[in-house]
Amino acid sequence: MLYLAALNHDGYVSIREIGERLNISVPFLTKIFQKLTQAGLMQSLRGPSGGVMFARSPEEITLFDVIVAIDGPDLFTECVLGLPGCGEAPPAPCTTTGKKCAIRSATSSPPPHWPTWPAACRKPAFA
Structure with missing residues (x-):
């Protein structure tokens, strides 16, 4: 999420791109982003032009929101x-x-x- 906030990009960003840039496995990132999407913090889109993006303004998302979304x-x-x-x-x-x-x-x-x-x-x- 920090990477996406720093990108300041309005569209979807590929999970593969995020994984490659941050040296994090794509399956692990996929599971994390799935939880963040289910919590309403992210949006996801499948397909070649898909990826993830913020569901709302990053300024509205707190660290508490992220911790609860991932760990409960x-x-x-x-x-x-x-x-x-x-x-x-x-x-x-x-x-x-x-x-x-x-x-x-x-x-x-x-x-x-x-x-x-x-x-x-x-x-x-x-x-």
């Missing part, structure tokens, strides 16, 4: 270490201080103003 909301609602019993009440299994889990507290909800793509990235050298 569990990072923000469940124990990030996968430990049972990690909740709001102390003591948390991942702490020895008897306090609630600092990791969970920090990730239980997104910060109010997560950066959007153009503000969060600098134009890479390959663009």
Whole structure:
């Protein structure tokens, strides 16, 4: 998504082109873009002139949107270490201080103003 935002291109961009430019496997990218498309962040078009493009302005897409689209909301609602019993009440299994889990507290909800793509990235050298 950072690559596409840096391109500042209005049409579809081939997943193969993205993979070649970023040295990422096309099957892996296809799966990621499929999730982003299902979440309404991207649009895709099959065929020789197909590819992917933003479904809405990149300025409207937050890092939180991308994380939830790819990994789901569990990072923000469940124990990030996968430990049972990690909740709001102390003591948390991942702490020895008897306090609630600092990791969970920090990730239980997104910060109010997560950066959007153009503000969060600098134009890479390959663009």
